[in-house]
Amino acid sequence: MTAQADALRDALHGRTELLLRPGQVLLPEGPKRGMAVVVREGRFAEVDALEIVSRRNPGLVPVDLPDHLLMPGFVDAHTHLTQSLGKSLVFGEPSEIFRRIWVPLEGSLDERMVYLSAKLSALECLRGGFTTAVDAGTRSDGHIGALVQAARETGLRSVVGYICNDLGGTAVVADRAAILKNAASHLAAYETDGLVHPALAISIPEVASDGMLADVSLLAAEASAIFQTHVNEHLVAVERSLVANGRRPLEHLAHVGALGPHVLIAHSTLVTPHELNLLRDSGTAVAYNPVASLWKGNAAAPALQMAALGIRFGLGTDGTRADGFRLADAAESLQRACFGLAIGDSSCGGGWLWLDRATRGAADVAGLGTTTGAIQEGLAADFLLVDLDRPEFTPSHDLTWELVRYGNRDQIDAVFTAGRLRLWQGWPVDWDAKALLAEVRDVAAAAIAKAPIQRVHAVSHEHQALGFYR
Structure with missing residues (x-):
């Protein structure tokens, strides 16, 4: 220097x-x-x-x-702060990695590991220019306070989701009354916090009963907080919902009354014209996660069409890599590759759209439009x-x-x-990041070995030895 x-x-x-x-x-x-x-x-x-x-x-x-x-500063509209210890373990994996990697890993983390993982993620966010991150909720058991402490110590503005699944998908599934009581306590604990903003979450619609979906969405709305869930991301999840409910996941959320301006849907990559209308008419917001689509998704969200319809959306990383500029580049590039090239749209948002949705637009869908996202008095x-x-x-x-x-x-x-x-x-400038990195290196291998993770894809040098490509 x-x-x-x-x-x-x-x-x-x-x-x-x-x-x-x-x-x-x-x-x-x-x-x-x-x-x-x-x-x-x-x-x-x-x-x-x-x-x-x-x-x-x-x-x-x-x-x-x-x-x-x-x-x-960039606003990450959708991330997972307690997944940093496993980052590259998901490379090359088929869809629904949450079942085989994230739920087992997060569920096995003790309080210290939740703290370390979240602090590492928060550091990466800030290094990438993200001053705010929307966390989808940790699946660890009762350690959300450690996540909040880690984010606060780094100075990252955080929207922290409390997961309210009552049918699975977390380390421990409590009964309905306990979940709602804990959710209300979470909302109250950070109601007036200057840097931490509470939210509620259900991992995916199928891990919550219809009543819980409706109740949690209403509870968040009444508290002026956001309700987050992953929807229409993978083909298999859409098909499971059709079999179980006769409706696609987004349609099912509308059916139980869980959509609205306070709702933030992660992904929405597999959406029909009817479902786009549901998003528009209900005011429901979307986290468009282009890098997640590139790395492990089944499709890309039609973000340009969403913008034309007036559907609110912001850019999110989904915990892939924390670089706000590269996220905006991926957002534009994916729309051009998936939609623009075929129809001769050489602009694909004109550049400004992606910078706007990485800042002001993302703040809006995070429920922070009057708090951050712009250089404004x-x-x-x-x-x-x-x-x-x-x-x-x-x-x-x-x-x-x-x-x-x-x-x-x-x-x-x-x-x-x-x-x-x-x-x-x-x-x-005011804490020792090198010491954090050293501790994470010391403990990460044991944490991964302890978790009942199931991987399908070999690490790259082992895959190379298989000789599939020459």
């Missing part, structure tokens, strides 16, 4: 009030020059023309950032400082689209949440 970088880090770290003068600010309508931003008490206090802001704040020493873009100061003095942005003709196609996490110098500098050039 150079002396100049050290000085910049020191100017940003540990202050409750900042006057920032970046080269450009990414506003909802696009990047703009000649702007200044005041951060005060964890929020954007002023976002206006440089001259106006400087005149209003003569007592503040400005931090000049002529080569940087100040942009909203009154919102939480969750933002990134991106170094534009890079070959990828030289020369620059369309910065928004360039961020989608050329951006990557090593261009992010600073990550802020709630007005505090959390990471500088990829590493935390």
